[in-house]
Amino acid sequence: DAGVIQSPRHEVTEMGQEVTLRCKPISGHNSLFWYRQTMMRGLELLIYFNNNVPIDDSGMPEDRFSAKMPNASFSTLKIQPSEPRDSAVYFCASSFPRYEQYFGPGTRLTVT
Amino acid sequence: AQKVTQAQTEISVVEKEDVTLDCVYETRDTTYYLFWYKQPPSGELVFLIRRNSFDEQNEISGRYSWNFQKSTSSFNFTITASQVVDSAVYFCALSEEGTYKYIFGTGTRLKVLA
Numbered sequence: 107d108a109g110v111i112q113s114p115r116h117e118v119t120e121m122g123q124e125v126t127l128r129c130k131p132i133s134g135h136n137s138l139f140w141y142r143q144t145m146m147r148g149l150e151l152l153i154y155f156n157n158n159v160p161i162d163d164s165g166m167p168e169d170r171f172s173a174k175m176p177n178a179s180f181s182t183l184k185i186q187p188s189e190p191r192d193s194a195v196y197f198c199a200s201s202f203p204r205y206e207q208y209f210g211p212g213t214r215l216t217v218t
Numbered sequence: 219a220q221k222v223t224q225a226q227t228e229i230s231v232v233e234k235e236d237v238t239l240d241c242v243y244e245t246r247d248t249t250y251y252l253f254w255y256k257q258p259p260s261g262e263l264v265f266l267i268r269r270n271s272f273d274e275q276n277e278i279s280g281r282y283s284w285n286f287q288k289s290t291s292s293f294n295f296t297i298t299a300s301q302v303v304d305s306a307v308y309f310c311a312l313s314e315e316g317t318y319k320y321i322f323g324t325g326t327r328l329k330v331l332a
Contacts, residue, residue, distance in 0.1 A: 138228065
């Protein structure tokens with residue numbers, strides 16, 4: 107079975123540009139999470155969806171970040187405009203409710 | 219308050235040595251879940267184990283074993299006869315019943331030297 111799929115795996119962009127990260131959760135999972143990992147702050151939960159509905163976006167750093175889940179098999183995380191401090195690895199994870207989360211391979215974002 | 223402490227920042231061992239990674243947690247709930255994840259140098263987070271608070275049986279999977287002790291709020295992870303491929307950062311996490319959020323520890327970097 108395919109795991110969580112993320113694209114792109116690497117993204118290098120200039121400050122001010124729009125960045126869109128994509129995620130396909132494991133089929134059948136109805137919970138989806140976006141995380142950010144940096145050396146300074148570790149793993150941070152950005153937003154959580156359940157049944158395609160955003161339940162908790164309190165971890166989204168600011169209005170420049172937005173996330174959508176238009177259907178059960180696709181989610182996006184958008185940063186507009188991007189800033190150098192957004193450089194991090196962004197992970198998407200999915201699960202059945204209250205079960206273990208399975209993580210995608212991550213997208214390494216570099217904003218110059 | 220929920221908290222997960224992995225006091226060992228980095229551990230180095232020689233191949234074939236046994237190594238134990240410590241995880242201490244804090245929670246007021248009686249029902250909760252504990253997890254271990256592995257993050258190898260390639261970067262992905264790999265799920266290793268999930269344990270619920272009512273199941274204190276130790277778990278063994280090949281060279282990996284986990285010791286869950288509610289009395290000391292610990293969920294330690296032991297690798298027997300370590301191998302170079304075990305080199306990774308290992309994260310312990312806690313999730314309380316009724317919440318989807320994981321509280322991650324800061325991770326322990328394990329280096330296994332040939």
